[in-house]
Amino acid sequence: MKDLSAMLALLALLPSLVWAQQYPDCQHGPLANNSVCNTGLSPRERAQGLINAMTVGEKLNLTHNNSPGVARLGLPSYNWWGEALHGVAAAPGVNFSDSGEWSYATSFPQPITMTAAFDNGLLYAIGDVIATEARAYNNANRSGLDYWTPDINPFRDPRWGRGQETPGEDTYVVKQYIDNYVTGLQGGHNPATYKVIATCKHFVAYNMEGWQGNNRYGYDAIVSTQDLAEYYMQPSQQCARDTKVASIMYSYNAINGIPACANPYNIDSILRGHWNWTADGNYITSDCTAIQNMFTDHHAFDSRQQTVGAALNAGVDVDCGFYNPTYLSSALSLGLIEESTLDQSLLRLYSGLVRAGYFDPPNTPWRHLTWKNVSTPKAEDLALKVAEEGIVLLKNNGVLPVTISEDKNLTVLLVGGWINATTQLQGNYAGPARTLVSPWMALQNVSNLETIVVQWYESPLIRAIDTQPDLILWIDSTNEAAAEGEDRNTIRWDNLQIDAVEMLATSGIPLIAVHMGEQVDDSAFLSNPNVSAVVWAGYPGMLGGQALVNVLTGKVAPAARLPLTQYPTDYVDLVPMTDMSFRPNSTTGNPGRTYKWYDNATVEFGYGLHYTNFSTAITSPSTSSFDIQSLVSACGTYAHADQCPFRPYSNTTSSLSVQVSNTGSTGSDFVALAFVSGNYGPAPYPIKSLVAYERLFGIGPGKSQTANLNITLGGLSRHDENGNQILYPGSYSILVDVPTQSTWNFTLTGTQYMMDEWPQA
């Protein structure tokens, strides 16, 4: 929702909008004798009992996010729309106080900065903390149990206005993010009781907001089967098939001519069919207004009744909007839907709520959580740690970490639009935070350091340089805002920003450029020998300024890696946003998308420097030739062959070992990245593909640690033009680190193996 904040600012005078997310009274209320309150039954049986008690009119009322409940039955009103992208956040279904208790929650960095840490444990911990705080809000009747997070659409074009919400461009990283974060949110893998109900959004191929007159509400994403299977669908497969997310949101766009919310191929063939996402409680919501958009923007149906009917019949259970409550009743009268379809939809919705303990007694899990469990010191420490782990060092001529003597104050000239950034550090879909620490605020607590702060386009800048500060710290973001509903036209710094940095750097005073916010081309800073260091921080959250200062002063050593490609400025001139394809195409001029297909990046995906040096060595397996059929037959317990580990050692329980040695003098974490490369499977061949990573912690100077890189057979596979996932015989290389430090070559022999046969449209 682009105008969510404006909408929330409007007072709502009708009774149904009074906040009331309280639990139904299963002890004394009208439902007490309904089987929905019988904890001895299955979620499905319990939900069925509830639905059996409803009239058809009552059922029709419950088909949208702002559910009025059924007063007669003692079923409270319930807003399915919660947000928690990186902390419990503002949403129609979340009620913050203006001050005091319940006026904030822990506000973590945006996913784009989270995933730069390449630390799976961290992602799980974030999800767990958010779910704890969400449960506390729920116990206070301030939120529901449903949160429409995470945003799993990979960041396929640098102009996209919502890229900050995502874990970056790489499907492997996206899948790791989903598996850890969603599992943290839901309270474990496929738990008996959901801690909260997570919602993977947006299914599918959604990543264009508003670009040169194209509008997400009516956009038709034309996607090849190959791109769909190998890229766009991969995150949803992780959510639905593997991580067992409770809920999925359908997107605004059409896919190859058919709007997402009425797309039987994607819903029946893929999601519920091929991936078997059919557990009780697996409900689908539309994105907000997306059902309406099928009529107003896609013009996919002749009437509004046909529109709501198509969505319900396709399996969309919640209309975030007013179309269902307005038109579903007449759709039923017209015979466009069956009551049994409505029942099936409500069964999914209420099975989910049952499984979240909504109809359970107050002594069930998480019901003890209170305000004391929100934004705790431990949670805020985690928010700081995530930011520290997520800050990427892109250039350093030795000025970093900044040395501060106790003898003489270090004078730092602070310049740029984000030097005192607070809410900007949070990015979008944020909730209020207890505190927001800007870089300048954090610097003021550093001993033996004083700051000079100057306005941007004014002469005091010159006079400030004339005072000869010891260091210039420039902190800014692109002026071209990316936002929901609005993509960018450029991916460059303003010429004025570059000019000012050049002017400052020419002074001879060491200058550190800190790149916040959206991705833009840093080449002017990277290539300028007078710019001493370049640091990328994205959206580092409530304590982002503190994290930045901790990294700059060496309290924390940076070890993050860029989870996306930093493209050169002219990249956006070469390929329109609306070209959804990835492979370079000499006819269209598309130079390729993502590090897998584009080889002219300003900063490569996975790049990141340290305050020390590391060397890597792959522990050589005794053999470098593997028979495909043997690999597959050893998979045994894995439900899907692509999840089966590739174990190259004769000891078949080990994943690939990489010894990482700190050859410098500063202790540091290190992210071991493994890519696969080779000319196997269908041409053209990707440059390389990430297949495993592990973050190693606190490797002391002169010390080594071993990364165990769990490469799966899926990581070695390719998708053919029909979307089939196949393990091909051929020559493979494993490349460790960016740029590559170590390589191991091997071959797969035998005949190709069909790992996943893709359902054809």
Added chain:
Amino acid sequence: MKDLSAMLALLALLPSLVWAQQYPDCQHGPLANNSVCNTGLSPRERAQGLINAMTVGEKLNLTHNNSPGVARLGLPSYNWWGEALHGVAAAPGVNFSDSGEWSYATSFPQPITMTAAFDNGLLYAIGDVIATEARAYNNANRSGLDYWTPDINPFRDPRWGRGQETPGEDTYVVKQYIDNYVTGLQGGHNPATYKVIATCKHFVAYNMEGWQGNNRYGYDAIVSTQDLAEYYMQPSQQCARDTKVASIMYSYNAINGIPACANPYNIDSILRGHWNWTADGNYITSDCTAIQNMFTDHHAFDSRQQTVGAALNAGVDVDCGFYNPTYLSSALSLGLIEESTLDQSLLRLYSGLVRAGYFDPPNTPWRHLTWKNVSTPKAEDLALKVAEEGIVLLKNNGVLPVTISEDKNLTVLLVGGWINATTQLQGNYAGPARTLVSPWMALQNVSNLETIVVQWYESPLIRAIDTQPDLILWIDSTNEAAAEGEDRNTIRWDNLQIDAVEMLATSGIPLIAVHMGEQVDDSAFLSNPNVSAVVWAGYPGMLGGQALVNVLTGKVAPAARLPLTQYPTDYVDLVPMTDMSFRPNSTTGNPGRTYKWYDNATVEFGYGLHYTNFSTAITSPSTSSFDIQSLVSACGTYAHADQCPFRPYSNTTSSLSVQVSNTGSTGSDFVALAFVSGNYGPAPYPIKSLVAYERLFGIGPGKSQTANLNITLGGLSRHDENGNQILYPGSYSILVDVPTQSTWNFTLTGTQYMMDEWPQA
């Protein structure tokens, strides 16, 4: 400045940024014996005395907006950058308190709504009030005497992000706005002492922010000589040649390859040459960073020193930016500028300040004004009146004015994003206001009326309709923001907005759609018989909600006219913003720009309905044939032939008389508009051109008033391909009202007369 608000939020710690706009001490300070303090000398002599006392280093320090002054001489620091587009506004040179005294000023509607009133007296009165309040702020050392207002670039493309700042698309209206508003600001026509120094901006052909990757900082406007002379230059001609504005701002863009800030043709040949804008104190400022942009974005010079030198040599006296203080000194050393050029520049700057009384004793004009003179009840009444006069009625099936019975409360369902708009009513370049009255707030004070307010995308809307309110009032603006630095891609309502209005209107309850903010295509509302009325209000200022309610309830009868064309949605697909031309062009597909050249508008320029009916009758002159040479020879006292009135009656002192009769039953103002049309001069011929207007006040039912429409010879002229303004023989028609109600045809005979020979580049 796009990021002005962010910039202002940064604290500035250097001493020079402490607020200090105080007057120099001419009694006891070091300047007491300098001739600048001698009120018996001319402004030029006084300024020369000041400059004579300066070292060259001191002079170099004074060449930018945030002037440090010369402490040695007792010349205070001074920030030339004030803003007052529609009230004293936030700017680096204006210092509001956080609360209490000096925390606000009268905030009028935006110019686009002001000019919809077609009331010249009102424009003068607004300028006068703003100058009074500006003087009060200045007396409190809270602002300077320079205000960078008005924005005179005509609104040539509906996507332009700054159109709201302008008086619309028509050069005649723009010129009337300038003449009245600037004269009000400056304290009279070419006054001995300026009340404030007004600055016409931006010279020239500036009206593209950021559109599909084009950026105003480096944009090269390719403009034909004909379009330049007849359209883009007309407002500046009014400012410089006729209204005698004190100051002019140069724009970011280049014109035909040469950046505005170093364009000798525009500056020397046109502005200072052809228009003789050479009075003492006629200074030029760059737009903020525009000098820097000549280097960074236009790449017009090889070095920064050449850049600042070119600007100074071209006649730009103030750099709003840091380039002059940084690089002008070395430019001087390199011989790129002469000290005498610097002296000439400072002479203009300080002559202007002298003429504003800056070096005068405290008993001089306007120095008595205090906080008591700010946002007075009278000033706020004017703000209300401007909004009331500027609201345009586009459609009415009789529902308006709303009838409220004393017997039974009228229930109004309020829907839409702007129902509780407050700061949105102000638009950009606004200052804080004492109060901001939203439509909803104003409705709550209407007796016998109750409101139901609902959220936008939620089911309560449906339930609210089910309660059968008497009236639905939908108030919204397009969701696609226009902003400085950001043009729009579309000129349509969201399909969701149209759909919601259609849904509401289908209920059979009368629905009034109020179109606020940017111009978008209302055709869906105008053509929908279920939409009872459509009202346009633009940005109606601090009391805009009250003004709207006063119009809706009939307390005030609407009489405004749209000062711009409302284009159909697909218009923007037909012509890129970067096509600067006006005439339809079958090769490029340009369908024509403005009502003069485009004939397929959704709502025509000048359209507006009333609560009554009016008929018009032109008082027929005794002759319908006029000899060009006789007309010209009768001009006598006019400095420029285009200003000479066309007097069609034998009584040669009268302008064209139009009798306006109110044939309905409601008293109302009426705006008499006169256009000229005909196939004379160079082909192609404009459809028509506005040549005169007059707003008549309070015409009672059954009553008549006479409009005296002062058509000039300039209004009858055309511009040829070389930009020459020529009076041509031919057949002319005067068309009164929109749509045309009365016509008078006449001919001009004799040979064509060269009214203004345009200097060729």
